[in-house]
Structure formats: C-alpha cells, structure tokens
Amino acid sequence: MNSLLSQDVPLSWYLLLSAVLFSLGIAGFLIKRNLITVFMSIELMLNAVNLSFVTFAHQWHEVKGQIFVFFVMMVAAAEAAVGLAIIIAVFRARATLAVDRIDLMKL
C-alpha cells in the first residue's frame, strides 16, 4: 500500500499540496475578519505542515516525522481548547468577533 502510493503519486505533489494548504491558511489568516475563521486558518496551516511531515516520514522511512505529527496534533487540540475559550470570552465582552474591532492592546 505504501509502496503503491509512492509509486503512483510523486513526492512533489504531496509537498505542493502542503504548500498550497499552508498558503491558503496564511491568506485566510491575513484576510478573514471573523476571529473563528482566522482560528480555522491557523489549524489549516498546522495541518499543512503535518502533511509535509507525514510525506517526508514516508519518503525516508523514518518514524520521527510521524511522531512529530502526533505532537502537533496534540498541541493543536490544546490550542483549540484555549483559543476557543478566549474567543468566547472576547465575544462575551465585546459582542463581536470582527478582528479589526478587537484592538484593546492599542495604546
């Protein structure tokens, strides 16, 4: 199965997909106004990186890449919990999730 995959789909495609996903994440992160969408963009970037980890791990027959993915997923889960909690708190306080209006850190 693994060898089949490696034969059918070249490595560069996976990497290209990862890069596209990552770029989409960045674009969403920069452009989107809704805090939840921004948050989802971050998740997207993380998963893009996960994809390249898995690809390389497969390529080099190394288990380290896989392990890293677990790490990332675990951190992402924690981050999602904290991040969502913050978003809820922000929404309660300001009654909005528009990123441009959440600017309390400005002097």
Next chain:
Amino acid sequence: MNAPLYLWLIPALPFAGFLINGLLGRRLPKWLVTTVALLAPLAAFGVVLNAALSLFGFGPAVSSLPYLETCPISWINVGTLHIDFSFVLDQLSLVMLLVVTGVGFLIHIYSVGYMAHEEGYWRYFSYLNLFLFFMTVLVLAGNALLMFIGWEGVGLASYLLIGFYFQKTSAADAGKKAFIVNRIGDFGFLIGMFLLLANFGTLTFSEIAEKLAANPGWQGGILTVIALCLLLGATGKSAQLPLYIWLPDAMEGPTPVSALIHAATMVTAGVYMIARTHVLFDHSPFALSVVAIVGAATALFAATIALVQNDIKRVLAYSTISQLGYMFLGCGVAAYSASIFHLMTHAFFKALLFLAAGSVIHAIGGEQDLRKMGGLWKKLPVTFAVTTVGVLAIAGFFPFAGFFSKDAILYAAYVQGTSGKVLWFVGLVTALLTSFYMFRLWYLAFLGKSRSENKPHHSTPWSMLVPLVILGLLSICGGWIGIGRFAAFLTPSVGARPITAEESAPLELIISLGAVGVALLGWWLADIFYRQKPERPAQRAADFPVAYRVLANKYYVDEFYGATIVKPLLFGSRYVLGGFVDTAVLGGAAWLLGGTAKFSGALLQRWQSGNLRSYAAWLAAGAAAVLLFVVVPWSTVLASLSAIHFGVAGH
C-alpha cells in the same frame, strides 16, 4: 618633657555644648540649657588658663613653646601632601585663646540676662557655643587648611546669629549679606592656600616659616601674590575696605552677638591670620604696604561715617571697622605684636561698649536711636560708669587700655620713614574722630535731658552687670602690661618689629602726648557740639549739606556696590542665566530630548496598531524573509555577483 595640655578639649567642649543644646535644647528645661551653655566656655577657658599657668611656671611645666598637639589619625594623606589635625599653642595663639574664651565666657553670662525673654533661647546658646568651637579651631590650627575650617565655621556661626531673628527680613538679609561678602574674601584665602601648596608643598605654618628662613633672599614675586590673596581673605573677615559693608548690617543680630562676634573675636580673625602668616608678609614689602594702606584708609573712612550715625550700634560697628583698620595698619608696619596688643585691648573695651549699649537698649525697650536717648546716667548708673570707661579707653586716654595699644601702633607707624609719617598722621586724625564720635555717643545717650518717650523699665539683671564690670576693669588695666613686655612675650611667634634709626624714648613720649592731645581735642569738640550748644550739629549739617548727606549715607558705598555689582549680577542671573541659559538653552535641550523621544515614539507607535491582522501580516512577512534567507544559496549568489563585477573591471 612637655606635660600634656589637652588642647583638643578647648574646641571640643563648646562643640559638646553645641550638640547638647542644639539637639536636645528644645526639650531641656531652661536652667539646664543655661548650665550647659555656660559650662562649655568656662571649661574651655579653664583649659586655656591651665595651659597659660603651666607656661608661666605654675603646675606642670611646659619646657618650650610652640606646643604641638596632633591627632594620631592623619586627615589628608595624598602623595607628598600630608595634612594633620594639628593644634599649635604658641604665644600668639595663647593670647588669642585667652581673649576668645575669656571674653566669650563673659558674653555668655551676659547673654543669659539679655536673652532671658527671647524665643529660641536654646538655639541662641547652641549657636554661640558653635561659634566658640570654630573660633578656637581657627586660633589653634597648625595649618592653613584647618584654620580655613574654623574660618568658614565662624562665618557660618556669624550668619546664623545675625539672622537669629530670622522672621525679620532685614535680619535675614543682613545674614546673607555677611555670608556672601565673606565668600569673596574666602575666595582670596583659598587661592592663597592653593598657591602656598604649589610653591611650598605644605600648608603647615611652621614648615612654611622654615622654608622661608632657609631662603632669606626670596622676596616678593609669588610671595606678594600669596600675601595679597591672604589679605583679601582678611579684609573680608575683618571688615576692611573694600569688603567692610557687611559689618554694619550685621548689627541686626542680638547685641551680645555683636559684642562677641562682630567686635571682640571673629572680626579680628583677619588680623590674627596675618600675624600667623607674617613670614610671608615679611618677605613682601609691597604686600605689607598694601596692608598698611588698607588699614589706614579703612580706619579713617569708617571713622568719618561713624560721626553722623544715629543708631547706637551702628556707631559702634563703624568704630569697630575703624579700630580693625588700626590693627591692619599695625600689621602693615610689621608691628604685629602692637596689632595683637590692640586686638586684645579692643576686645575688652569694644565688647564692653557693645554690652553696655545692649544694656541701654534692653533697659529702654529696644530703642537704638541715639536721638531718642539722653539723660540715662541717672537711671543706669553702672552702665554709665562702664561706658565712660569704655569711651575713655577707646579714645586713648591714659591710663586706660586703649591708650597703650593705640599708641604702640601710632609710634610703630611714625618711625617707618616718610610713608610711615603719612600713616601716623592718618592714624592721628582717626584718633581725633574716634574720640569725637565716642564722646558724641556718650553725651547723646547718657547726658543731657531725656528725649525718650518710654521710661527705662527693665532693671538690669546681675548676669548683665557682672560681665560689664569685669570688662570695665579689663578696659582700665588691660594695657598696663605695656607694649614692651607684651612684644617681648610675642616675639617668638610673630618676630620683633624692625628697629629703625628714628626711634628714641623722647619721641615715643611725644607721640603718646600727641595721641592723648587729639583725644582731648575730640572730647572738647564733642563737648561743644553736644553739651554746650546742642543746636550746633544741625547748623553744621546745614552748612555743609553735601558733606553731611554723603556721610550720613555712608559714602553711598552700598548704593555703589548695588549699582555696579549686585544689579548686574541680578540682571545676569535673572535674564542671562535665568532667561537665556536656563530657559532657552537648558530648557530647550530638555525639551528637545523629550520631543525627540516623543516624536520617535509617535512614529513607532504606528507599528503597535493593536490590530491583529497587521501583526499577522508582519509575522508572515518575517517568516517569508527567514525562509528567503534560508532557501536562497546566498554564497553562490554573491560569488556570481562579484564575478560579474570583476569581469566588468577586467574589461
């Protein structure tokens, strides 16, 4: 083997008194304050007396003067410069110490009565003890730097006591004036010390004298400069021309203070300092003649002003300036022992006169105007008697103290050739004026009809009378020792006066007779003016309106200094330094610094927009930059770029 004399106790005791009264006096009962304040100078006087007695063969013998006492811990020890806390007792400092602690103690007693009902009784006595501490340090100092400590310290004490009634603007101003004018003199003293260090490498008086003795040919030059700098210091402290202006204003202080500090002791520090450093002056004839001229000019100048003053204390203040001028005159003709002799007798009779004036002022409720006194002899008989003694003494009548010392100075001046004759003549005219204005004071205050609205109401307490009587006795017999024996005693300290060919016993007698003659003349004139024809002074004043106005306004010297020095200084401080330097330059610089920070902050602030997406954009841009840096093989790129560059250069 010298028996220990415990010289350090002499300043230490008044200092202890100062600490006790200064720190705790507010809470101590009055009798305790008085006890402490009186015990301190009494004990110090006892130590001095013990030293004097052992010197004269009573008690533990001191084989030789000068007696040196050095603190085992060195004060300044830098390179070749060694300065110790060293006290020197020699004939000169012994005489001075006896005067300072003795007269000082009497004035302390007097103050107990005089200040009895004043606010800040404890404060007054702590200052007075502080003054004695610094004054004895000044007198005992074995080197110029330690003397300078005392010198500055007595200035501080003087400032504090002149401004004792600090709620009165005029008193506070007078204190500041005294301090500031003295600073000008101190500046000269400091420069003199620096020059001493540079040229002698030491500030110890004995070492300076040794170095000069080793080089008898060293005359004038830098020595003149040093001597003149020291003279500037002395003119400040001793209220000589041109720095005398602070002393008349210093009369704002309580009267015992005027007696102690501004008549008997502190103002004579300049004379003492010249006598102490006399070797320098001896090696500079020019500086000596400057001293003589300053002294003679001051003596005459101040005496003329004293003629027309109406404030009893101001008359005495100008009289003090004039008598200090005599002392300078004596120093200027190298008759240091005659100067110190006059210093001593002057301390007796001028302290007496001031204390008597204080007793008058005290008795008639603070009135100081001579025109509102008169006829007090009946009401204040003791004061009248001692004032008469004081007046006779200062006028120079035989056999009162002032006669001997003033005569010694006049004689020493007369035998110094032609210039000496001029100095003698100025001194003689001054003696005439002195006699006149002192008898004027005497007539106006004590004789004639009373012109006072308020009757004498205070009875004079014994604490004020006893010092008056003792000082009165001293004013009578203080000069009986005679200049001959006194000078012989002082010679090891200040050297003998050079003997000139003109001297002879008959001449000395003639000079004495001349001095007494002018004193009588002055009395006679005062008698005409103020007893026989009381309308005369007003007539004379009307005859010479300009002269009278000039004298009454003290030659407009204060106004002159005000216009030439104070005004420009104030203008400079207010507009140049304050308006331009402070506001424009310093303020501008501070504003510029602050403005720059604020401006750059405003620029950088835009970065911190608080906008999440802009942060994200910067983050992304940064990540992209790092990526670019890592991914692009820069070394290859650079190599190929330089190859292109060299390729072009090769063509």
